[in-house]
Amino acid sequence: MLSRTLAIALATFHETVRDRLFYLVGFFGVALVGASMVLSPLTVGAQSKIVADVGLGSMALLGLLVVLLVGSNLVRKEMDRHTITTVLTKPVGRTDYLIGKYLGLALTLTVMIALMGLIYFGAVSMTTMKPGLAHLGAIYLTLLELLILTSAAVAFSFLVGNALSAVLTAALFVIGHLLRSLRDFAAMTEGLSQDVIMVAYRILPDLEVFNVRSEVVHGDAVGAGLIGMATFYGIGWVIVFLVVARALFDRKEL
Amino acid sequence: MSHPRAVGNGPAGSILTVDGLRKTYRQGFLGRRGAPAVADVSLEVRRGEIFALLGHNGAGKTTTLKAILGLVRPDRGRITIDGVDAARPESRESVGYLPEAPYFHENLAARELLDFYGKLLGLSREQRRERTAECLAQVGMAHEARRKLRDCSKGMRQRIGLAQALLNRPRLLILDEPQSGLDPLGRRQVRDLLLAEKRRGATIVFSSHIVPDVEAIADRVAMLRHGRLAEIKDLSSRPPSRCFRIVAAPPRTAEQPSSRWLEDPRWTVTETTSDRWILDVVGAGNLGALLAELDQASAAVHDVRARGGDLETEFLAGLERDHAQEVPSC
Structure with a gap:
């Protein structure tokens, strides 16, 4: 059973490699070096902070781009192209298939973030800042956030089309980062709007949990407790979205 | 009515049983149910026979095959393959399937594709290497093993589709319109291949709307009309007639x-x-x-x-009868 899931995961990974998705890593490197060269002279004495901030930010945004382009298409594309039928007529269950596809893209994102991380470490090392565990933690948390968004994109894609799924995932990314501000805003309001915001706060993932860029840029430590808590929180949300995706997938006629 | 989940051997002599299958697709934004694509279809396929589903376009052949393969969820009815509920992936351990229009990952070469399917079938690396070569040779694609799917013609894809269906030496081979869209030589090769698989001991279920194709190889034929099973005819004792x-x-x-x-x-x-x-x-x-x-x-x-011979006459007569009943009198 596991070998079939892994076979699907590896096939998905190879497909993304063939789709030249890793060109984005090169783009990241060029963008990071370019941005550092342009912005550093404008911020005397804060070059290392600029490099770290731009590096971590662009890593998250390029990862999001991959999630939007590939994640929302992950299973839908196979359904639209009918390539899924020959796979599911082998002794492969829909759960194995879904998890395999998800793990394949997760592997792609992991390798991509790891490569970007190497470039990032190289770029930061050339400044006065010494990249350490906090930087590693920030990169790891960025990956976790992308994995949640991927699972959400897959679930959305069973509800709506590919394009709308990408829009919903992008909206989740934005709202997920604004939830704390919205909660604070709700505390100042009353009535229905407060209730709506509080419901959203409770039922949507708080993606700020994974944002430690500010700590890293200012040289603060990122504690193991935070990393551990974020890991459980992230895995929990991935499971929730995948369970929803599996339930919706079950209703699909192929 | 709930059906117990059966595991083990099916009824003696039968490899596939379909009991009271009914399927209605949801339509439109609200998901309203239309006319049933398949209604109350029951049949048994015996081991080692070639069994055809014959019907006009929209008769319910593909839906029946998809329900057998677990691709669509029946509204009612029970399907078992070798005694195992068809909804369970294990039921497809020894099944090979060729869809009507095979779609594959375009970036893969033929042998890569077969290797991937071999992994899904749980074959070892050695078995995959061996079976990939054998199956590609069997369908006349041995020299095209490295050709990318995107560079293959429709006929080549059909052959590769057949190769992947044969990969696990299936006990039950299911083919949806295997000869449609092929040139006369291709049709003959498919026919010969199916007969060879039967000699090997495989059971073959295929759908078609072309009566001579059915008459040429089928032992029994189920005639579907407007989603319902009209009758099952035994062709094995009938002298070949053209x-x-x-x-x-x-x-x-x-x-x-x-x-x-x-x-x-x-x-x-x-x-x-x-x-x-x-x-x-x-x-x-x-x-x-x-x-x-x-x-x-x-x-x-x-x-x-x-x-076609008698079968075509009967098939067309049945369709004409149905049509006459549908057309309101003036």
């Missing part, structure tokens, strides 16, 4: 065919006018004799067309 229709222009001097023609039991005169004869004949030997007679009579043969 019906031909000949259209000829009578010689200028001739008036009507002589009584000798009309009385000859080997053919039937369907139409005789001053400018056209239409004759139906069963069997290639009789066809030769009739063509010789026409030649002797100096009649110009305009057309010789192969037609």
Whole structure:
């Protein structure tokens, strides 16, 4: 059973490699070096902070781009192209298939973030800042956030089309980062709007949990407790979205 | 009614059972149910036979096959493969399937694709290497193993589709319109391949709307009309027959065919006018004799067309009956 899931995961990974998705890593490197060269002279004495901030930010945004382009298409594309039928007529269950596809893209994102991380470490090392565990933690948390968004994109894609799924995932990314501000805003309001915001706060993932860029840029430590808590929180949300995706997938006629 | 989940052997002698299958697709934004695509279909497929699903377009053939393969969820009914509930992935351990229009990952080469499917079937690396080579050779694609799917013609894809269906030496081979869209040579190769698989001991279930294809290889045929099973016919004991229709222009001097023609039991005169004869004949030997007679009579043969035999007549008659019942009287 596991070998079939892994076979699907590896096939998905190879497909993304063939789709030249890793060109984005090169783009990241060029963008990071370019941005550092342009912005550093404008911020005397804060070059290392600029490099770290731009590096971590662009890593998250390029990862999001991959999630939007590939994640929302992950299973839908196979359904639209009918390539899924020959796979599911082998002794492969829909759960194995879904998890395999998800793990394949997760592997792609992991390798991509790891490569970007190497470039990032190289770029930061050339400044006065010494990249350490906090930087590693920030990169790891960025990956976790992308994995949640991927699972959400897959679930959305069973509800709506590919394009709308990408829009919903992008909206989740934005709202997920604004939830704390919205909660604070709700505390100042009353009535229905407060209730709506509080419901959203409770039922949507708080993606700020994974944002430690500010700590890293200012040289603060990122504690193991935070990393551990974020890991459980992230895995929990991935499971929730995948369970929803599996339930919706079950209703699909192929 | 809930059905117990069966695991183990199916009914003696049958590899596939479909019991009271009903499927209605949801339509539109609100997901309203339309007319059933398949209604109350029950059948049993015996081990080692070639079983055909014959029906017009939209008769429910593909839906029945998809339900057997777990691709669509039946509203009602129970399907078992070798005694295992068809909804469970294990039921497909020893099943091979060729869809009507096989779609594959375009970036893969034929052998990469087969290797991937081999992994899904749980074959070892050695088995995958061996079976990939064997299956590609079996469908005449051994020299195209490295060709990317995107560079393959429709016929090549069909062959690769067949190769992946044969990869695990399936006990049950399911094919959706395997000969549609193929040239005469391709059709013959598919037919020969299916007969070879039958000799190996495989059970074959295929759908078709082409009666001669069914008559040529099927042991039994289930005729589907408008989603319902009209009847199941046993063709295995029937002598192979092929019906031909000949259209000829009578010689200028001739008036009507002589009584000798009309009385000859080997053919039937369907139409005789001053400018056209239409004759139906069963069997290639009789066809030769009739063509010789026409030649002797100096009649110009305009057309010789192969037609289905009794099965086609019955199939078309059934469709016409259904159509007559559907058309409201004025």
